[in-house]
Amino acid sequence: MPVSPSKTAKKTVSAEAKLAKLGLHTDMDLVLHLPMRYEDETQVISIEEARLHGGDTSQVEGVVTKNEIAYKPRRQLLVHISDGSGELQLRFMNFYGSQVKQLSEGVRVRVRGELKHGFFGAEMVHPAYKVVNEGAPLPTSLTPVYPAGEGLSQLVLRRAITDAMKRVDWTDTVPIDIRRQLQLSELEPAVKLLHYPPQQVDEHALADRSHPAWTRVKFDELLAQQLSLKRAQRARRAKGSPALKKVGELSKQLEAALPFKLTGAQQRVLKEIRADLKQPYPMQRLLQGDVGSGKTVVSALAAAQAIDSGYQAALMAPTEILAEQHFRKIAAWLEPLGVKVAWLTGSLKKKEKQAAYEAIESGEARLVVGTHALLQDVVTFANLGLSIVDEQHRFGVGQRLVLRNKGMEGSVPHQLMMSATPIPRTLAMTYYADLEVSVIDELPPGRSPIVTRTIDQNRRDEVIERVHAAAQEGRQVYWVCPLIEESEVLQLQTATETHALLAEALPDLNVGLVHGRMKPAEKQEVMDAFIANRMQVLVATTVIEVGVDVPNASLMVIEHAERFGLSQLHQLRGRVGRGSAASVCLLLYQSPLGQIAKQRLMTMRETTDGFEIARRDLEIRGPGEFLGARQSGQAMLRFADLETDGWLVDQARDVAHDLLHADTPEKAATVEAHLARWLGGREEFLKV
Numbered sequence: 001m002p003v004s005p006s007k008t009a010k011k012t013v014s015a016e017a018k019l020a021k022l023g024l025h026t027d028m029d030l031v032l033h034l035p036m037r038y039e040d041e042t043q044v045i046s047i048e049e050a051r052l053h054g055g056d057t058s059q060v061e062g063v064v065t066k067n068e069i070a071y072k073p074r075r076q077l078l079v080h081i082s083d084g085s086g087e088l089q090l091r092f093m094n095f096y097g098s099q100v101k102q103l104s105e106g107v108r109v110r111v112r113g114e115l116k117h118g119f120f121g122a123e124m125v126h127p128a129y130k131v132v133n134e135g136a137p138l139p140t141s142l143t144p145v146y147p148a149g150e151g152l153s154q155l156v157l158r159r160a161i162t163d164a165m166k167r168v169d170w171t172d173t174v175p176i177d178i179r180r181q182l183q184l185s186e187l188e189p190a191v192k193l194l195h196y197p198p199q200q201v202d203e204h205a206l207a208d209r210s211h212p213a214w215t216r217v218k219f220d221e222l223l224a225q226q227l228s229l230k231r232a233q234r235a236r237r238a239k240g241s242p243a244l245k246k247v248g249e250l251s252k253q254l255e256a257a258l259p260f261k262l263t264g265a266q267q268r269v270l271k272e273i274r275a276d277l278k279q280p281y282p283m284q285r286l287l288q289g290d291v292g293s294g295k296t297v298v299s300a301l302a303a304a305q306a307i308d309s310g311y312q313a314a315l316m317a318p319t320e321i322l323a324e325q326h327f328r329k330i331a332a333w334l335e336p337l338g339v340k341v342a343w344l345t346g347s348l349k350k351k352e353k354q355a356a357y358e359a360i361e362s363g364e365a366r367l368v369v370g371t372h373a374l375l376q377d378v379v380t381f382a383n384l385g386l387s388i389v390d391e392q393h394r395f396g397v398g399q400r401l402v403l404r405n406k407g408m409e410g411s412v413p414h415q416l417m418m419s420a421t422p423i424p425r426t427l428a429m430t431y432y433a434d435l436e437v438s439v440i441d442e443l444p445p446g447r448s449p450i451v452t453r454t455i456d457q458n459r460r461d462e463v464i465e466r467v468h469a470a471a472q473e474g475r476q477v478y479w480v481c482p483l484i485e486e487s488e489v490l491q492l493q494t495a496t497e498t499h500a501l502l503a504e505a506l507p508d509l510n511v512g513l514v515h516g517r518m519k520p521a522e523k524q525e526v527m528d529a530f531i532a533n534r535m536q537v538l539v540a541t542t543v544i545e546v547g548v549d550v551p552n553a554s555l556m557v558i559e560h561a562e563r564f565g566l567s568q569l570h571q572l573r574g575r576v577g578r579g580s581a582a583s584v585c586l587l588l589y590q591s592p593l594g595q596i597a598k599q600r601l602m603t604m605r606e607t608t609d610g611f612e613i614a615r616r617d618l619e620i621r622g623p624g625e626f627l628g629a630r631q632s633g634q635a636m637l638r639f640a641d642l643e644t645d646g647w648l649v650d651q652a653r654d655v656a657h658d659l660l661h662a663d664t665p666e667k668a669a670t671v672e673a674h675l676a677r678w679l680g681g682r683e684e685f686l687k688v
């Protein structure tokens, strides 16, 4: 006969559901649910001693001498305890009737909390407490505090974890020779120590997670990540890519036709890229170089190699303005050499789009430049051999994946990603296991340094004077409007007003306006006028942040510079200093400046080095937003910290390599067991 579930059974079901909500499904999940911190309940000190400590959390024990509900200023429970050395008041603002009874006179309690010197004397507000018998033993290990979900008590979690620890298979998945070599502790004692650290443990090492037990856990986690990334890489490699073997006529002609000679750094990275493209498996390379370092031409030469080898190439950029600049520049280089370059963006007319789709599908277009529009399903390539993504961090992982899936049946195109934002090395390593990085660390010759000044907004008139003077000398000027994050409409309005104001103040100059809401054709008209120097001053919103290239522009004014982030300011400033004329960047600010804004502006004044700026940016705002890299590998990390545990990433990477290449059945089984233990079903994250 079916028995209706008892009350206790119901309870366990709901606890299970709550555990599941935290992602804790299996015993191993529970065992690897590690404490975020610990409480020390191993010692009781006298009330007198606790008073002297003042402020710290301490644990005392005493007998209740008084228990009353007071009503001033509001209803609260006041309990006094005494241990002979002194007296302490416990104050509860929220309490149950049962607590009033529980803490009645004569009862012995162990109390833990922060002792304050209140009006009455020593007092703890809402301490943790436990009714005990005299001489009740103290715990011998620190008490773990776990990340817990709503309605899940520490007690329930602790019990579930303790039970799970008795049941799991503790087989160490890191082979003993590796453990010895890296001096890693064994898994079981390490994990047990983290759940129940003995009294004499180094609490600091535990707290800052530098304790060997933590190191072991982090290593395992990173190893799982690296194994999984490398397997994803294998899967990619198994698919293969067309080997772009020919650096032929087109490549040579293009290089010869350039109006400049490649810098040493450009030549070096080009060599790296060329070698990768010749391989029959996909290149995954990030081309990193400061604003203005000349990444575009390198990407065009990479495309030439694909075309020389009989394949198509695609170049995708995050904004229409940027994509269009690339298109114009690259088409101007390649079309005279007989290469058809297609242009694709969402704003094209239907007919134009259709023509582009057809040219791409038939293979007539050898190179396609465009925006996200390239990602649409209707875009089918004849034989895509190389995909290039500019300002790659502005795209999501998923978007990059779509482009990668546009290769031919059974193969993926090589990928070249470009970015002016340097990624810290460890981050790069957990991004793609096989991400290679090429760095252009040299600017083309003849660039003049940019002088950056900060100026109070109320001296705008003087700034307008300077703009006028610069234009008189034949130079061109960008005037960047304030960023208004909350409202695009407001931003547009400000831009329009600024434009009107400058046009009025500078009647003898042609002042143009470009912003994100303009139709592409209008935008292009303005940009054309500016490029041709028919327009001296260009008022712009941040649409010019990336990629715009007008070498004759040598003065940049940024209004309300305090509202921009460092990398944004750096990108903007990179629009000047591209020609031979000495360039100036004026950062107008509204005082008073906050601390962070002050630091940013100071950084801008002090350096034009993108790497240094990125470093300081990291310092000022922490690694959180950096690069949106959380999207990928980092999302899997619970314990390891890429900033402090970089050395462990290196070790994990090497071990992962060894394990995957040692083709013994035991090692293969080890890999599987390790991945199952650490990732469970979460490997999906890395498929991209």
Ligand code: ADP
Binding pocket: 260, 261, 262, 263, 266, 289, 290, 291, 292, 293, 294, 295, 296, 297, 420, 444, 445, 547, 549, 551, 578
């Ligand atoms: P970024 O790396 O910021 O994308 P670009 O590719 O737009 O930089 O290059 C910036 C400018 O420098 C462009 O006008 C480009 O034509 C020019 N340039 C690139 N390489 C060289 C070089 N080796 N010598 C001189 N000018 C160069």
Ligand code: MG
Binding pocket: 295, 296, 390, 547
């Ligand atoms: Mg660029």
